[in-house]
Amino acid sequence: MLNGLWLGFFVVAAVSALMQWLVGGNAGIFAAMVESIFAMAKLSVEVMVLLFGTLTLWLGFLRIAEKAGVVEWLAKVLGPLFKHLMPEVPPGHPALGLITLNFAANGLGLDNAATPIGLKAMRALQDLNPSATTASNAQILFLVLNASSLTLLPVTIFMYRAQQGAVDPTMVFLPILLATSASTLVGLLSVAVMQRLRLWHPVVLAYLVPGALLLGGFMAFLGTLSATALSTLSSILGNLTLFGLIMLFLLIGALKKVKVYETFVEGAKEGFDVAKNLLPYLVAMLCAVGVLRASGALEFGLDGIRHVVQWLGLDARFVDALPTALVKPFSGSAARAMLIETMQTHGVDSFPALAAATIQGSTETTFYVLAVYFGAVGIQRVRHAVGCALLAEFAGVVAAIFVCYWFFG
Numbered sequence: 001m002l003n004g005l006w007l008g009f010f011v012v013a014a015v016s017a018l019m020q021w022l023v024g025g026n027a028g029i030f031a032a033m034v035e036s037i038f039a040m041a042k043l044s045v046e047v048m049v050l051l052f053g054t055l056t057l058w059l060g061f062l063r064i065a066e067k068a069g070v071v072e073w074l075a076k077v078l079g080p081l082f083k084h085l086m087p088e089v090p091p092g093h094p095a096l097g098l099i100t101l102n103f104a105a106n107g108l109g110l111d112n113a114a115t116p117i118g119l120k121a122m123r124a125l126q127d128l129n130p131s132a133t134t135a136s137n138a139q140i141l142f143l144v145l146n147a148s149s150l151t152l153l154p155v156t157i158f159m160y161r162a163q164q165g166a167v168d169p170t171m172v173f174l175p176i177l178l179a180t181s182a183s184t185l186v187g188l189l190s191v192a193v194m195q196r197l198r199l200w201h202p203v204v205l206a207y208l209v210p211g212a213l214l215l216g217g218f219m220a221f222l223g224t225l226s227a228t229a230l231s232t233l234s235s236i237l238g239n240l241t242l243f244g245l246i247m248l249f250l251l252i253g254a255l256k257k258v259k260v261y262e263t264f265v266e267g268a269k270e271g272f273d274v275a276k277n278l279l280p281y282l283v284a285m286l287c288a289v290g291v292l293r294a295s296g297a298l299e300f301g302l303d304g305i306r307h308v309v310q311w312l313g314l315d316a317r318f319v320d321a322l323p324t325a326l327v328k329p330f331s332g333s334a335a336r337a338m339l340i341e342t343m344q345t346h347g348v349d350s351f352p353a354l355a356a357a358t359i360q361g362s363t364e365t366t367f368y369v370l371a372v373y374f375g376a377v378g379i380q381r382v383r384h385a386v387g388c389a390l391l392a393e394f395a396g397v398v399a400a401i402f403v404c405y406w407f408f409g
Helices: 001-023 029-067 072-087 094-107 112-128 139-147 155-163 169-195 202-224 227-255 260-276 280-292 296-309 317-327 332-346 352-364 366-376 385-408
Strands: none
Touching: 001 029, 001 280, 001 296, 001 332, 029 072, 029 155, 029 227, 029 260, 029 280, 029 332, 072 202, 094 112, 094 139, 112 139, 112 366, 139 169, 139 366, 139 385, 155 169, 155 332, 155 352, 169 202, 169 227, 169 352, 169 385, 227 260, 227 280, 227 385, 280 296, 280 332, 280 366, 296 317, 317 332, 317 352, 317 385, 332 352, 366 385
């Protein structure tokens, strides 16, 4: 899938360049494409320098939380909920702790670090699966919730924005929180319908209703604020949550007699290993996207969509953020490249860049997650996993666009 997507970028760029040369007489198009390849290769290294630090930092703190018992405590707290959402998973099974840790990594926006943890969780669920090739209900629910990308603190998005020179990298904190909540809710509801889960059970409602009321009340409060106040509040809450979480992990670790420094270094080493493997993928995708933009093919496609949107009488500013949304189901690295390229082209604090960042933080690489997670345990029949995951992703994209007009419109 990724081979076809990556090759397709270059083939479409080549056809577009030939048309501009032979029909439009633009002989300089090829020089622009070659220049773009080298520029994007350089940008990949610059982005990776900060990505190394971000992943290393947060996996270090996550290891402290794990050794301090925070993850185990979360697993116990969520145990009654999982008992009803995943009735085939016995209480106290290792899968529950791994699922919780995976959700914690996703919640911090550490999508690359969450993958190896998620694979361990999927293997643990496969041990309980009576079929070697057909996905169980628990595996489907785990995958769809994973694919819906519940991101409570999108630190990698903040990192990309900081690297591109954003004055306030955390400006998108609240928009991402609202959009990712929408995608996760739709993912959960769609799986519940397909699996006939009893979401109205008192135990399940005890978890979901307070969260829904809290989110609804918070959104009602946000509705009373101006766009300037919304941006300011998002910045304050983003930075406060970020630093507050660091202090929480450190203080709990210290109280539990965890050697926080040594534990941080232990986890940071894992972050270094995760980050160093990303550079080839980032170079490959950024160069492909750069060529696509330089050839004029990307702008040509977006112009077509923009004309349709304007013909319908709608604001078309979100169209420039669509490349991130269109490739996100297939490849995280391609979506990451599209996001960075949008920031470079339109400005890091432009509406398209803010919308692309919100989309990137609130949706997941559905087909990639399906291929990797199910492929790792030999699942061939995925049942309703694809439909539910794509529905959640679509809800996340639509919510991201609406929320960005609300906050930054």
